[in-house]
Amino acid sequence: MNKNVTVQVCMGTGGMAAGGAEVLAAFESLMKEKDIPAEFRRECSLHKVGCRGLCAKDVLVDIIVDGTRTTYQYIKPDMVQRIIDEHITGGNPVAEWQVADDYHKFHEKQVKVVLSDCGTIDPEDIDSYRGAEGYQAIRKVFTSMSPEEVIEVMKKSGLRGRGGAGFPTGVKWEACRKASGDQKYIICNADEGDPGAFMDRAVIEGNPHAVIEGMVIGAYAIGASKGYVYIRAEYPLAVERLTIAIKAARECGFLGENIFDTGFAFDIKIKLGAGAFVCGEETALIASIEGQRGMPRAKPPFPVHNGLWGRPTVINNVETLANIPYIIKRGPEWFSAYGTEKSKGTKVFALTGKVKNTGLIEVPMGITLREIIYDIGGGIENNKKLKAVQTGGPSGGCITDEMLDINVDYESLARVGSIVGSGGMIVLDEDDCMVNVAKYFLNFTRDESCGKCVPCRIGTKRLLEILDRITKGLGREGDIELLEKLSGDIKSASLCGLGQTAPNPVLSTIKYFREEYEAHIREKKCPSKACRDLLTYSILKDFCVGCGACMRACPAAAITGEKKKPHTINDEACIKCGSCFDVCKFKAVNRE
Amino acid sequence: MMMKITIDGKSIEVPQGTTVLEAARMLDIAIPTLCHHPKLTPFGGCRLCIVEIKGIPRPVTSCTTPASEGMEVTTSTPRIKDLRKTVLELILSDHPNDCMVCERAGDCTLQEMAYAYGIRENRFAGERRIYTKRDGNPFLERDMEKCILCGRCVKVCDEVQGVGAIDFTYRGFQSKICPPYEEDLDCEFCGQCVAVCPTGALAGKMWSHKGRQKGVREVDTICSYCGTGCNITLHVKGNEVIRVTSREDTWNEGWLCVKGRFGYQFINNPDRLAKPLIKRDGKFEEASWDETLEYVGKRLNEIKASHGPDAIGGLSSARCTNEENYAFQKMLRAGVGTNNVDHCARL
Ligand SMILES: Cc1cc2nc3c(=O)[nH]c(=O)nc-3n(C[C@H](O)[C@H](O)[C@H](O)COP(=O)(O)O)c2cc1C
Ligand code: SF4
Ligand code: SF4
Ligand code: SF4
Ligand code: SF4
Ligand code: SF4
Ligand code: FES
Ligand code: FES
Numbered sequence: 007m008n009k010n011v012t013v014q015v016c017m018g019t020g021g022m023a024a025g026g027a028e029v030l031a032a033f034e035s036l037m038k039e040k041d042i043p044a045e046f047r048r049e050c051s052l053h054k055v056g057c058r059g060l061c062a063k064d065v066l067v068d069i070i071v072d073g074t075r076t077t078y079q080y081i082k083p084d085m086v087q088r089i090i091d092e093h094i095t096g097g098n099p100v101a102e103w104q105v106a107d108d109y110h111k112f113h114e115k116q117v118k119v120v121l122s123d124c125g126t127i128d129p130e131d132i133d134s135y136r137g138a139e140g141y142q143a144i145r146k147v148f149t150s151m152s153p154e155e156v157i158e159v160m161k162k163s164g165l166r167g168r169g170g171a172g173f174p175t176g177v178k179w180e181a182c183r184k185a186s187g188d189q190k191y192i193i194c195n196a197d198e199g200d201p202g203a204f205m206d207r208a209v210i211e212g213n214p215h216a217v218i219e220g221m222v223i224g225a226y227a228i229g230a231s232k233g234y235v236y237i238r239a240e241y242p243l244a245v246e247r248l249t250i251a252i253k254a255a256r257e258c259g260f261l262g263e264n265i266f267d268t269g270f271a272f273d274i275k276i277k278l279g280a281g282a283f284v285c286g287e288e289t290a291l292i293a294s295i296e297g298q299r300g301m302p303r304a305k306p307p308f309p310v311h312n313g314l315w316g317r318p319t320v321i322n323n324v325e326t327l328a329n330i331p332y333i334i335k336r337g338p339e340w341f342s343a344y345g346t347e348k349s350k351g352t353k354v355f356a357l358t359g360k361v362k363n364t365g366l367i368e369v370p371m372g373i374t375l376r377e378i379i380y381d382i383g384g385g386i387e388n389n390k391k392l393k394a395v396q397t398g399g400p401s402g403g404c405i406t407d408e409m410l411d412i413n414v415d416y417e418s419l420a421r422v423g424s425i426v427g428s429g430g431m432i433v434l435d436e437d438d439c440m441v442n443v444a445k446y447f448l449n450f451t452r453d454e455s456c457g458k459c460v461p462c463r464i465g466t467k468r469l470l471e472i473l474d475r476i477t478k479g480l481g482r483e484g485d486i487e488l489l490e491k492l493s494g495d496i497k498s499a500s501l502c503g504l505g506q507t508a509p510n511p512v513l514s515t516i517k518y519f520r521e522e523y524e525a526h527i528r529e530k531k532c533p534s535k536a537c538r539d540l541l542t543y544s545i546l547k548d549f550c551v552g553c554g555a556c557m558r559a560c561p562a563a564a565i566t567g568e569k570k571k572p573h574t575i576n577d578e579a580c581i582k583c584g585s586c587f588d589v590c591k592f593k594a595v596n597r598e
Numbered sequence: 599m600m601m602k603i604t605i606d607g608k609s610i611e612v613p614q615g616t617t618v619l620e621a622a623r624m625l626d627i628a629i630p631t632l633c634h635h636p637k638l639t640p641f642g643g644c645r646l647c648i649v650e651i652k653g654i655p656r657p658v659t660s661c662t663t664p665a666s667e668g669m670e671v672t673t674s675t676p677r678i679k680d681l682r683k684t685v686l687e688l689i690l691s692d693h694p695n696d697c698m699v700c701e702r703a704g705d706c707t708l709q710e711m712a713y714a715y716g717i718r719e720n721r722f723a724g725e726r727r728i729y730t731k732r733d734g735n736p737f738l739e740r741d742m743e744k745c746i747l748c749g750r751c752v753k754v755c756d757e758v759q760g761v762g763a764i765d766f767t768y769r770g771f772q773s774k775i776c777p778p779y780e781e782d783l784d785c786e787f788c789g790q791c792v793a794v795c796p797t798g799a800l801a802g803k804m805w806s807h808k809g810r811q812k813g814v815r816e817v818d819t820i821c822s823y824c825g826t827g828c829n830i831t832l833h834v835k836g837n838e839v840i841r842v843t844s845r846e847d848t849w850n851e852g853w854l855c856v857k858g859r860f861g862y863q864f865i866n867n868p869d870r871l872a873k874p875l876i877k878r879d880g881k882f883e884e885a886s887w888d889e890t891l892e893y894v895g896k897r898l899n900e901i902k903a904s905h906g907p908d909a910i911g912g913l914s915s916a917r918c919t920n921e922e923n924y925a926f927q928k929m930l931r932a933g934v935g936t937n938n939v940d941h942c943a944r945l
Contacts (some may be wrong), residue, residue: 282769284769299765299766301766303642303662304640304642304658304659304662304663306663306664451770452770452771453769453770453771454769454770455769455770455771455773456769456770456773457747457766457768457769457770457771457772457773458641458642458643458747458749458766458773459642459643459644459645460643460644460645460685460688460689460746461645461684461685461688463747463770463771463773464688464689464691464692464722464771465688465722466770466771467692467724467725467770467771468688468691468722468724471724471725488721491684492684492721492722495680495681495684495685498656498657498681499645499648499657499681499684499685500645501642501643501645501659506656
């Protein structure tokens with residue numbers, strides 16, 4: 007029998023969806039059955055962990071035997087027996103189920119700060135976090151630092167807000183500390199409404215205590231006695247783990263009336279959001295906590311002076327807060343050693359789209375986009391050609407394949423008309439139509455605009471209508487200019503960040519892919535062959551063998567032809583579904 | 599603390615908390631607004647009041663921006679005018695443009711803005727909101743297709759009336775002002791919301807097709823329903839009262855209750871008593887005021903002489919003012935000599 011065994015089963019949202027709970031249960035019962043002392047934590051432990059980024063390979067299971075880690079992928083409950091027998095008992099890892107090279111390459115260039123304990127600690131066990139030096143940062147803060155010193159460290163570290171705008175966290179804290187008011191608040195923004203983003207969810211699910219610890223440090227620095235975590239109700243697992251974590255932190259005295267016997271009181275409440283993107287905007291978020299409709303208001307006054315219930319309030323993003331304990335523990339110099347001159351530390355991105363390895367990644371600021379896509383992401387799927395990378399979600403823009411050596415940091419991305427934003431990164435290939443990409447985001451912002459101000463409420467709708475007609479072949483000469491004009495006006499005249507950035511996907515795609523727009527409008531063609539209404543299907547006589555496969559596949563009965571003779575497509579009946587194109591083995595269906 | 603602010607080259611000192619818009623109005627500089635209302639908290643939704651402030655790259659809304667020391671504001675530049683035009687075109691692209699038959703035509707801020715900015719063509723024409731269901735409440739016509747979501751009705755109902763009967767619902771282009779669950783409005787029907795609505799989205803149901811401005815006289819008077827005595831303005835066409843409003847520069851600030859605002863139709867009723875009646879030989883006959891008052895005085899004296907003062911009692915009305923009620927009890931106590939005085943509000 008081995009001396010020391012740890013089994014870690016991924017139970018992030020991806021792991022749970024793939025059956026993580028069942029895998030964990032299988033380990034539990036079989037290890038008990040085999041009398042492997044699961045209860046003796048020091049020698050043998052079995053626990054859940056949060057997301058480690060490559061959810062596509064879930065359920066991921068780590069077996070650590072005497073310090074040697076083996077990672078298994080795609081584990082199902084019926085595979086557990088063999089792992090126990092051969093690996094844990096027998097000492098020979100099951101080679102064929104282990105992760106392959108791509109898993110290791112995926113992690114090689116990543117630098118994990120925020121996610122450093124995600125995927126190794128048990129998010130539902132405070133002792134697991136404490137075992138990884140958890141809550142050492144607040145010990146240090148409460149026993150040896152003044153609030154001003156904490157703020158100084160934050161300023162020195164160069165940490166900037168990860169919620170989108172990149173505002174220096176130390177400066178924000180200082181402004182709130184100096185604001186007059188007997189009651190102050192700190193709010194953790196866990197609304198995360200960008201489509202496709204799941205960075206903050208993964209942090210809370212994987213390491214909720216780091217967020218709590220960051221909030222306590224922030225509260226101490228600004229002098230807040232109450233905190234809120236504003237989290238969307240669509241994140242039930244994150245809410246559950248956070249609830250457990252807050253309770254445990256309270257029981258250990260890290261939250262409550264008299265933290266570290268300093269007389270400092272601070273506690274945290276969870277406020278569930280109903281899934282409106284705009285409620286991530288800080289003034290709308292405050293209104294929502296106050297029980298009002300989530301609509302932004304004009305700034306100034308800024309929340310640091312006039313926030314929740316009219317009191318000075320700091321709002322920080324989940325990832326911002328989760329960085330803080332590590333900065334305190336390891337020092338601002340350690341943190342600022344990562345990154346570029348003005349963008350320090352690391353950033354978590356949700357890498358999605360047409361790359362081989364989609365998932366959650368944490369990289370040092372300033373890494374090149376090429377490294378992210380080709381080294382971490384493993385390149386483009388199906389050997390297609392990369393066209394562009396969309397960053398920053400509905401507020402962001404595109405970076406073309408020619409600009410791949412750009413450094414990923416706040417300044418560099420802004421220079422080319424995109425943003426780091428909260429960390430969405432969508433890889434687009436030659437099959438993606440850029441007008442369609444813009445349409446996708448505008449569809450989102452049209453629906454998510456709060457409705458308060460005219461340029462955003464009606465303007466995004468009009469932008470979408472123009473984009474829509476372009477993709478349907480109804481675009482008119484002058485539409486591109488009209489899009490540009492309206493986009494500019496919406497940006498200038500809208501009240502909040504949502505409207506002020508909503509036209510970015512339109513402007514950025516026009517800037518770099520104007521000829522695609524022109525092809526849609528003038529030639530009524532979609533160069534990427536993505537816009538259904540602009541496609542025509544026809545059968546190439548010289549290739550068609552008359553097998554009839556297309557005829558059988560066509561749901562609109564638009565194809566006719568005799569056996570063994572070339573078939574024809576009736577253009578009027580064709581609904582452009584592409585079934586014939588997909589089904590023809592002889593490449594006889596032409597799509598243009 | 600006073601701050602000095604310069605707007606279009608003119609300077610003024612204003613107290614802290616004054617908005618740029620308020621300061622501009624003190625200087626008689628006109629800035630177009632739709633969602634702003636001086637009695638309500640700033641909203642910042644229509645974006646028409648944007649101005650340029652030196653040192654701030656983005657245009658800001660003057661209705662929400664507090665003046666600060668040394669601020670230099672320009673209220674109208676080609677860029678600002680152009681943005682306002684875009685905003686107006688966007689609003690009108692989602693508007694029925696129904697002025698021909700709209701109850702508020704001629705008294706509609708949106709119409710006035712479109713006129714001022716000469717909006718005829720619309721570059722942004724597109725789908726607009728269509729609502730077919732009519733609100734079944736008895737007083738308020740709510741045509742939400744004409745609503746520009748300025749939020750004034752929501753604020754007045756909450757901040758002035760303290761009722762909160764309506765609010766924004768839905769998001770984005772589908773946003774809409776509604777009572778809870780989009781049911782028919784069931785509120786105090788004070789009509790404060792109608793009074794502040796800058797468009798024809800809200801109107802009195804009984805105003806319908808009675809007349810707009812042409813041939814309508816406005817007669818200022820006092821509401822006779824209660825002792826509060828609100829200032830009201832009767833809109834009279836021919837000899838018919840077709841609408842009641844209230845001016846904002848009076849002590850009741852333009853606010854009324856349901857009776858004062860919508861309870862006017864009795865005035866036009868042919869059965870309404872316009873002269874006193876005296877019953878003679880079992881039949882009511884019209885009489886003059888002089889004759890009637892003389893008759894009342896005579897009968898009171900006769901009854902007092904034959905049966906004593908306590909045979910007489912007086913009931914006064916909540917529709918009278920304090921002063922009137924005082925005079926009435928004085929007449930009974932000192933004049934008639936009885937303490938039999940009461941008042942309908944006690945019942
Ligand atoms: C429309 C809109 C949505 C936003 N959504 C989020 C969000 O989901 N999470 C977040 O942290 N910040 C979001 N923000 C940014 C916040 O307003 C705010 O700047 C941020 O939470 C501040 O935290 P930080 O300084 O730590 O980044 C959003 C902003 C806008 C305009
Ligand atoms: S910009 Fe959009 S989301 Fe922001 S206040 Fe205006 S309507 Fe609401
Ligand atoms: S609300 Fe105003 S602009 Fe609209 S139809 Fe009526 S009068 Fe015309
Ligand atoms: S009539 Fe009065 S109570 Fe009713 S919605 Fe309007 S303001 Fe509110
Ligand atoms: S009904 Fe009138 S007052 Fe209310 S939001 Fe609409 S336009 Fe404004
Ligand atoms: S009845 Fe209403 S409107 Fe008339 S005076 Fe009294 S409160 Fe004012
Ligand atoms: S949830 Fe398992 S790796 Fe992301
Ligand atoms: S009046 Fe200022 S935004 Fe409407």
